[in-house]
Amino acid sequence: MKKIIAFTFCAVASSVVLATLPPLSPEAQEAANLAKAKTAYGDRVGAYQLCQSQNRVADKYRMSGTPAPAACVAPPPFVAPVAAAAAPAAAPAK
Numbered sequence: 001m002k003k004i005i006a007f008t009f010c011a012v013a014s015s016v017v018l019a020t021l022p023p024l025s026p027e028a029q030e031a032a033n034l035a036k037a038k039t040a041y042g043d044r045v046g047a048y049q050l051c052q053s054q055n056r057v058a059d060k061y062r063m064s065g066t067p068a069p070a071a072c073v074a075p076p077p078f079v080a081p082v083a084a085a086a087a088p089a090a091a092p093a094k
Helices: 002-019 026-061
Strands: none
Touching: none
């Protein structure tokens, strides 16, 4: 019973703390977007490498007369995401 009460208290306390966090600064948001893009690119590279290894194994066990495994498509080189357009210049005073 004590464990359930302690768990409930910790869950409520952590939700209150997380709810009061301020929004990310623009620099931190850009860093988070870059990290997300790098992770997605790493996933694509990993999928490509997995495809290549699966094709090598399939070629070893392929019987004559069966079609070759599908070709793997290499991911394009990593390109960092473009930062959001800079704040528009202030309109000139008239």
